[in-house]
Structures are given as structure tokens and as C-alpha cells.
Amino acid sequence: MSAILPVKQITLIGVGLIGGSFVLDLKRLGLVEKIIGVDVNPDNLERALERKVIDAASVHLNANSITGSELVLLATPVSTLPQICDTIRPFLSPQAIVSDVGSTKQSAIDAFRRHLPDHLPHCVAAHPIAGSDRSGALAAQFGLYRNKKLIITPHGQENSESIARIETLWQAVGAETHRLSAADHDAVFAAVSHMPHLAAFAYVHEIFDHPDGQTYLQFAASGFRDFTRIASSHPAIWTDICLANKNSLTDLIDGLQNQLQRVRTMLQKEDRAALYSYFDEARQTRDDWLDRQ
Amino acid sequence: MSAILPVKQITLIGVGLIGGSFVLDLKRLGLVEKIIGVDVNPDNLERALERKVIDAASVHLNANSITGSELVLLATPVSTLPQICDTIRPFLSPQAIVSDVGSTKQSAIDAFRRHLPDHLPHCVAAHPIAGSDRSGALAAQFGLYRNKKLIITPHGQENSESIARIETLWQAVGAETHRLSAADHDAVFAAVSHMPHLAAFAYVHEIFDHPDGQTYLQFAASGFRDFTRIASSHPAIWTDICLANKNSLTDLIDGLQNQLQRVRTMLQKEDRAALYSYFDEARQTRDDWLDRQ
Known part of the structure; x- marks a missing residue:
């Protein structure tokens, strides 16, 4: 296996079990230098900082929290994706990959198409099949994705490097990647x-x-x-x-x-x-x- | 707690998870001298003997397997109770307690009333609230009833000694006893x-x-x-x-x-x-x- 190129900076929007566990493992593996956590709940961000799930925290989606990140990971409830995509659009670095972890994929692709139409080659819809009835930053744990499945649902306009990059990172934390149509x-x-x-x-x-x-x-x-x-x-x-x-x-x-x-x-x-x-x-x-x- | 009088002999009809786990614990506690296991499945009896869940085995309900037992415990599927009660009736010792472990209690009491009408003072309907999706003698385990509930559903004609005896034995294996009407x-x-x-x-x-x-x-x-x-x-x-x-x-x-x-x-x-x-x-x-x- 060839060495995986580390990510300099990830913005994690929604610091909970799913996104938090993913970045915890990436950090442990030395595959990311800095995680910026964005969340509507300041207490949750506080806990995430204490537990070193994230390195910096913000309650705002703006140039400070978004620009410069190579990966912007959407890990909020699926209904928030349209609004979030719309908000982050002006702040995204041109090559930034936008990916999500939502449980419904037609809705995610719809949000990408409507709200990030010019950024579509870098938008990758993904769903890690792991979870728990627990939620929030305190639920984040190492090893959550070991031997779990990660489903990519291509919308057809991604560039292959963006998909490969997302697959590689999820494989690094132990997931087995699959592709399915969103439907x-x-x-x-x-x-x-x-x-x-x-x-x-x-x-x-x-x-x-x-x-x-x-x-x-x-x-x-x-x-x-x-x-x-x-x-x-x-x-x-x-x-x-x-x-x-x-x-x-x-x-x-x-x-x-x-x-x-x-x-x-x-x-x-x-x-x-x-x-x-x-x-x-x-x-x-x-x-x-x-x-x- | 006063010492519990050990049982000389128990006949366990249906040697599976529920009855098997109960007698395993009674044996471990020195509260029973001999267990006679009766089952329709000779392989299951073989495994129960090997694992020392029971001391003697029979595929028949007759004087050898029933007479002389102080407790006859019915631990078969609930539909079999009428037939079994009818079959064991002539072989029961006069003071033998007949009890069951079934998950439906109106049906158990109905079987006692119809098929053991003269023995009712010694018939105690009971249901231990523990289980597993596993079944058979190999599923029997120590400690299954620790901190679990045991429900007695009185039909009103039991003598109080029979109920107390059953409660005491279940409490000895760790269960907390309750009483509810069968309905x-x-x-x-x-x-x-x-x-x-x-x-x-x-x-x-x-x-x-x-x-x-x-x-x-x-x-x-x-x-x-x-x-x-x-x-x-x-x-x-x-x-x-x-x-x-x-x-x-x-x-x-x-x-x-x-x-x-x-x-x-x-x-x-x-x-x-x-x-x-x-x-x-x-x-x-x-x-x-x-x-x-």
C-alpha cells in the first residue's frame, strides 16, 4: 500500500459521533494536520476541543472556518445540507472536496446540484454504515469504522481524484468502500x-x-x-x-x-x-x- | 436468611435454556440432589448429561421418571402442557409440586385445572423473565436468573407452602419474585x-x-x-x-x-x-x- 498523502486541514461541520469518530482516527493515523470543528452548539464544541476531537472551533460558517480546508465534511442532520451548501459556497477553496456522511443520498446530491453547481466535480456523496443511538462530540470514538462499509453514491460529475481521495481516507480508518446509485x-x-x-x-x-x-x-x-x-x-x-x-x-x-x-x-x-x-x-x-x- | 431445605429429586420436563439454567444453579448451590431430565430429543438429553445439567435421562413420562420427585418442572413449549399434565397425573407423588416456566399463564392454569384437578393445591404457575434467542440444553448457563424477575400467577387454590417453596428456589438462583394475576x-x-x-x-x-x-x-x-x-x-x-x-x-x-x-x-x-x-x-x-x- 502506497503512503497516503495527509490532509492539511479539514473543516468538520457538525461535531458528533459520525464525523468526530472519523477525524479522531485520521488524527491518530497522522493523516490530518488540523481539524476545524463547526457546530451550532458551543458546549458541544467545548467538549470536542477538550477531548481533542478538533483543534479549533467555530459556530460560524465563514472564510475563517472554511477557506483553506482541503476537505469540508458535512456531518449535520440531512435537512441542513441545502442551507449549509449555500452558505459555504463563497468560502470554499477551488479544489476543496465537499463530502457528507448522511443517511439519505438523493437528498445530498440534490443539495450539491442546487447549491454548489459550479463545485460539483469536488462534491462526493458518501455514507458510512456505522452508528449508535448515542450522539454528540462525547460519543466520538476511535475505531468506529473498522470493518464497516462506506457507500459512495456518485452523481456522475465528480472528478475521479475527488472520489478516490474520499475512498482512500475512509479505507484508512478501516472501512470497506462500495458504490451504489443514490436511488x-x-x-x-x-x-x-x-x-x-x-x-x-x-x-x-x-x-x-x-x-x-x-x-x-x-x-x-x-x-x-x-x-x-x-x-x-x-x-x-x-x-x-x-x-x-x-x-x-x-x-x-x-x-x-x-x-x-x-x-x-x-x-x-x-x-x-x-x-x-x-x-x-x-x-x-x-x-x-x-x-x- | 435461614437455610433452604434441599430438594431430593426434581424432574425437569424439557431440558433447554430455561429449565436447564435453573437446575444448573440449584445444583451449584447444593439445593438439589438429583435431576431427572425428560425430553423428546435423545441427542439433547445426551448433551445435557455430558454437561451435567441432569443426572439421569428419559424420553418417557412414567413412574421411573416422575414418581418420587418433589418437584416436576414443566419447561416445554406452552401448547404441550395439557397433554403433559394428563400424562404425568397417575405418576405424581401426592405432595409433588408441579410448576412451569411458560410465557403465557392463563393457558398454564387452564391446563392445571383441566388435567390435574385433584392436584391443584400443589400446582404453581410461574414465569421467569429471562431468556435468549438460543435454545436447547447447550444453551443452559449458570447465573441466568441473577437479578431477573420471576412472576407467580396464583390461581387461588395453591397451598401457601407450595408457592413459598417455588419462590424460595427461584430466589436462591437470584430472581426477584413478583405476583400478578394470570390475565x-x-x-x-x-x-x-x-x-x-x-x-x-x-x-x-x-x-x-x-x-x-x-x-x-x-x-x-x-x-x-x-x-x-x-x-x-x-x-x-x-x-x-x-x-x-x-x-x-x-x-x-x-x-x-x-x-x-x-x-x-x-x-x-x-x-x-x-x-x-x-x-x-x-x-x-x-x-x-x-x-x-
Whole structure:
């Protein structure tokens, strides 16, 4: 493996788990000299400085925080990308790569096209498949991306050097890089991530709305804990993701309604054989997936 | 704490995770002299003997395997209780306590009433709240019940010594004992356990039925893994539980359909504020619960 050229300066916009963990590893590897963290929350920036996730902090997107950075990484909730792209446009160095880490990619590319049309060759839409229900700078950790996937969703107007540079940096922190179309990406992650989050929120909301819900919760144990873990995720981030991917999600909601109706009918008919096969097919599907991990 | 009187002989019917872990701890504590394991699966019995979960094995319910045991513990799928109670009736010693570990308690009490009517003072319906998606004798482990809950659901005709004896043994292996009516128990566990299992099976089944499901699964990560963990549970056990608790489950299915419809409407309307509040209420409900654990 040839030596990776270090980055002199990165601006990280949104200093949380995802962006913070990425730059922590780049620093540890000596692959970046200086990180400027930009965040709307000054307390969060304070913590990021204390923990040496970033080297300088700003609550503003301006020449000081943007100009001169070789990479500007957008790691804020996906709904903020249009506004941020619009704001940083006048301050970007001509060769600066703009990349993101958002969970929906059609929306990211749309923001690049609309708000950075002249900068498109340097705009790379990317999504690291790692996370946690924790958030904020204090959640940033070393090694988060080791053996995780990083998806690039090309919009077709990137120059190949920009894509290669982003891939190289993510590979350096341990990720395995893949490419998907943005539409395929959004359909895939609706199914394996966004809809499970939505369903976990919905199920906890059912308990919240139930008059006996609090009594029920006294007896909840590990099954409930794991099934609902992702319902502890950040509501603002997930509001954004669900809205940005609403078409895929609407189809998956309809699909789950359908599945629940099928099980309801089997229960009503007390159709033991059908219920067993249904559960067994699901179990086998999951176990086969798990075996491949 | 006064010394606990050891049990001379226990018959464990169904040598798996739940019953096996209970007797492993009783043995370790010197609270039982001999365990007779009865199971329909000779291989499973073989493994249980090798691992010293049990001291003797039988595939038959007869005088040899039942008579003389002070405790007969039913740890098989809940649908088998009527048949097993009927079969063991002629072989039970007069003072033998019959208890179970099933996840649905109205069905257990119904089996006791119908098939062991003369033995009711010694029949104690119980449910230890611990488990795993693993099953079989090899899944049996020490310490499974430490700081877990054990629910007794009295039917009203037990003698107090039988209940106290069962409570004492479960407390000895680390469980905290509670009492609930069987109807309340079944409503509570439908909400915190059975419905999450059903929903996890249903969601994995949606992926299984989807033409692109296998592609999707290539990108599934920790959120999917935890949300669907309980879909790796044993399909026969869960078919039984769902059928035995179908009324509570039908209501919860309707409730979840309702919740999904609400979210669908918010997405369609792009009602960001409503979606945020909805997710936030769910997040808060789960986090409050988690804080109390």
C-alpha cells in the first residue's frame, strides 16, 4: 500500500459521533494536520476541543472556518445540507472536496446540484454504515469504522481524484468502500435501517399511548431492550432521514401493515402450521444473514 | 436468611435454556440432589448429561421418571402442557409440586385445572423473565436468573407452602419474585415481549418477501441486527406463545397498525413538527425506562 498523502486541514461541520469518530482516527493515523470543528452548539464544541476531537472551533460558517480546508465534511442532520451548501459556497477553496456522511443520498446530491453547481466535480456523496443511538462530540470514538462499509453514491460529475481521495481516507480508518446509485442506496437503507427505526419508534409510542404502558414497562427485559434500542436515537436526525426518504418508507410501512395483517389472520384462524412456517422463514432469513457477517 | 431445605429429586420436563439454567444453579448451590431430565430429543438429553445439567435421562413420562420427585418442572413449549399434565397425573407423588416456566399463564392454569384437578393445591404457575434467542440444553448457563424477575400467577387454590417453596428456589438462583394475576401477566408480556417478537418476525418476513431483500441484507448493520435479534427465536415456542395469547396480541397488532398509519400520514403531509414530537416521545419513554433499570 502506497503512503497516503495527509490532509492539511479539514473543516468538520457538525461535531458528533459520525464525523468526530472519523477525524479522531485520521488524527491518530497522522493523516490530518488540523481539524476545524463547526457546530451550532458551543458546549458541544467545548467538549470536542477538550477531548481533542478538533483543534479549533467555530459556530460560524465563514472564510475563517472554511477557506483553506482541503476537505469540508458535512456531518449535520440531512435537512441542513441545502442551507449549509449555500452558505459555504463563497468560502470554499477551488479544489476543496465537499463530502457528507448522511443517511439519505438523493437528498445530498440534490443539495450539491442546487447549491454548489459550479463545485460539483469536488462534491462526493458518501455514507458510512456505522452508528449508535448515542450522539454528540462525547460519543466520538476511535475505531468506529473498522470493518464497516462506506457507500459512495456518485452523481456522475465528480472528478475521479475527488472520489478516490474520499475512498482512500475512509479505507484508512478501516472501512470497506462500495458504490451504489443514490436511488438504490436510499431503497436499501430504508429497508435495513430507516424502517426499523421508524417501527421501533412506533412500537414504543404504542406503549407510551397505552393506559397501562408504564405498568407494562416494569416487566420489560432484554427482548424489549434490543428491539427498541434504536428508538433511543436522536429524534431530529431521524425526522430528517424519514422525510428525506419518505417514498421508500411509505412502501415499507404498507409492506409491514400487510405482514401484520397476515399474522393477525393466522392468529384469528389459529392456523398453527402457517404461523410456524412464517416464523421459521423469518428466523432462517435472519440466521442466514447473521452467518454471512 | 435461614437455610433452604434441599430438594431430593426434581424432574425437569424439557431440558433447554430455561429449565436447564435453573437446575444448573440449584445444583451449584447444593439445593438439589438429583435431576431427572425428560425430553423428546435423545441427542439433547445426551448433551445435557455430558454437561451435567441432569443426572439421569428419559424420553418417557412414567413412574421411573416422575414418581418420587418433589418437584416436576414443566419447561416445554406452552401448547404441550395439557397433554403433559394428563400424562404425568397417575405418576405424581401426592405432595409433588408441579410448576412451569411458560410465557403465557392463563393457558398454564387452564391446563392445571383441566388435567390435574385433584392436584391443584400443589400446582404453581410461574414465569421467569429471562431468556435468549438460543435454545436447547447447550444453551443452559449458570447465573441466568441473577437479578431477573420471576412472576407467580396464583390461581387461588395453591397451598401457601407450595408457592413459598417455588419462590424460595427461584430466589436462591437470584430472581426477584413478583405476583400478578394470570390475565394481567398475559397482557403485560404481550406488550413487552410477545408483540416485539411478532413484529420482529413480521419485519424480517417483509425483507424475505421483497424481490430485492437479499441485496438489502448485504448492507444491514447493527440497527437491523438488534431490532431483529428476537426473530432468531425458536419458531415452535413462539407459535405456541402467540396462539396462547392471541387476544392480547390481536389488540396490540391493531395498535401498531394504528401507529404506523399515524407516521405514514405525517410523512405524507411532511409534518416535520409532528414527526419530531412523535419520535421524541418514544425516545423519552424508552430512555426513562432504561434509566430505571
